[in-house]
Amino acid sequence: MADAKVIPFDDDRSRAGERRTPRRAPAANGNRDGHPAEPVPINKAAANSASTKGTSGKGGSGGRSGAKGRRGRALPEQPSAPHDERMEQRGGAAREADGASGDSRGEGGGDKWERRIAGGLKFLRRRLTGDYEVDDFGYDAELTEQVLMSVLRPAYEKYFRVEVKGIENIPSEGGALIVANHSGTLPLDGLMLQVAVHDEHPDQRNLRLLAADLVFALPVVSEIARKAGHTLACAEDAERLLARGELVGVMPEGFKGIGKPFGERYKLQRFGRGGFVSTALRARTPIVPCSIVGAEEIYPMIGNAKTLARVLGFPYFPITPTFPLLGPLGAVPLPTKWTIQFGEPIPTDGYPPEAAEDPMLMFNLTDQVREQIQHTLYKLLVQRRSVFF
Template identity: 65%
Template sequence: MADGPADVWDRRVAGALAFLRRRLSGQYEVDEFGFDPELTDQLFHPLLRTLYRDWFRAEIDGVENLPAGGAGLVVANHSGTVALDALILSTVVRDRHPERRHLRLLGADLVFRMPVVSELARKSGGTVACNPDAERLLDRGELVGVFPEGFKGIGKLYADRYKLQRFGRGGFVSAALRTGTPIVPVAIVGAEETYPMLADVKPLARLLKLPYFPVTPTFPWLGPLGMVPLPSKWLIRFCPPISTAHLAEQADDPLVVFNLADQVRETIQQTLLELLQRRPDPFGP
């Protein structure tokens, strides 16, 4: 006999009260990076899940290309003025991976210098985008997410949408090579339209010590309401993994690092173009 609505609500209330008891009594675990799996699963991901399923109507394919177990380096394009694509990607991996694995995100230094934001980033599994932290996570067999475009990607103008920016010095490739970790390129279409950046007010950005100060169709004109993302249609594709095990001894060879980084970048760029052809209307069904 199926449970009635009252039974469902009773279980939800009981679960919420148990969660609060554990939080208040300190009966929960965090790892050496500050990652709090319970808080992530119970608070952060449910909010992001509603966003990507119902607001962005995301279509996801290629999840089978993620490693079933062991380390994997997930490399994606970065866009959209606000780094919402990183948060959405971590929730998608948790939801869609057969083993419900967590994606440990690597973020810019600025993220971890901001009060509150830094704490939330740590709690949700993030850490600074540096090779030592990346290699420690990969050595532990984690799925690690990196966005090599950094602020150049999320801070580009709408006129440059879906044009990948430079991938820095390829530090993510070195980390993958040293740990023999496969690289999984990921293409994300949809984030560019959530907060279309029409202009960057550089004097304000310098004054506030920010990488950019965006002007979008809704921000800053609508105040806090201007931070509500537009309901763009998202497509996310996990591409076939690129093996690095046979190149482990060449992790310090700049040419090998550059060529592999360029291969990953080109894979993502071509996949973006394919997905854009599938989605002619950014706000369609």
């Protein structure tokens, strides 16, 4: 297999996936006998209304109603609608578009499947020939969009039924640092957060997660993490990404958050020394607090085999009600209902350049972010009807 071409980071998203618009049948000028069709009166009010809807769907003055979904179709304005309602609306729009395509060509879903097969074959050919691009961090935009996101999406939509709130707090362009709580024994919350930003944001932005050293020390996992845009949790990499206008995700609790006992669920651990604040101050990018509810219960950690963890080189070895008692079946997460809420961004561009070296300012900003996330967690827990519904 040929080697992939390495391109500058700014061009890593230049290869957009192919999107074809459904073909429409040409307008008929007469009936089947060849005679001219009778003139049809035009309702000007209806025509104006249809014209208005058509233009607002393209992002003109329609605000979020003009935002495009994953398939490039216009979505209705529902920034905080429940997940089931959003899925029903998306499914209806997809069925309507597919029906229109089927009517125009008389092939129904066959034409859609032909396009998918053709696109899949092109994708495989590019992978086999090495005709694809990665950036200097190893991020493979095409593989992430067409494969990794497709693998994670069923868990996001059907299994955990993630509901997203406050997505409008993530800027449409430019760098931003998203700071979230960390939990769940295994880092599934980071993956679901990545899908949420990509699928729910109007501009389908990609989130570049900062991961611990252990992730890049594991075989297979490290390669997939690099392809998905993750990078080492260090200030230098984070600053480079932010300077290039990327969204960067960080979970300052680290292993202390993800490996805490079930009895301490939704109680934030220490946020380190505020290194993420210093990074945001140097890059002069906003900090977006993020609260995730639902991940704490997927693997209720009731014990920690510390000796075994030390032998294996892990920070902890979890014992749950199902693992290791049920073996591989115990590794299946519980189907909890998730909510991800993005808070109002905290600007950093108003501080002088030397503010990144001020320990008191970093402590205050770190505490402000932590308190905002903790307060939102408590609020979401009060509003939650059930762990699973």
